[in-house]
Amino acid sequence: MKNKIIASVWLLAGIVLSSCSRTQLLRSTFENDAVGSQPNLELPGDPVGDRMQYQDVIAPRIRVQNSTIAGEKALHFSQIRVGTVVFLRQW
Known part of the structure; x- marks a missing residue:
């Protein structure tokens, strides 16, 4: 019985x-x-044809910025408040 439990734990760990x-x-x-x-x-x-999609309400929060890697750019999502829109579960 004990061997079956150990084998089951190993099997589950392997799957995970x-x-x-x-x-x-x-x-x-x-x-x-x-x-x-x-x-x-x-x-x-x-x-070809890949496209980003996001809700218009968060558009003011998304900007391109310089990356920490020299010469590259990155996408930045800020936590600033935009007008009267209240975002639930902000980080």
Whole structure:
């Protein structure tokens, strides 16, 4: 009985660890976008037709900024208050 429990724990651990993988959700360098502007929603490169989508209400919070990697740009989501819009569960 004890061996079955140990085997089950190892099997469960193996399943959990093998299912943990890193998934890249967005790959874009934003090099064609000006710093301080909103990003271009049409993403360049393969696959053709990729597009970012987000709610218009958060658009004022999303800006392109210089990356910590020299010569590159990054997308920045700020926590500033925008007008009278109240965001629940802000970090």
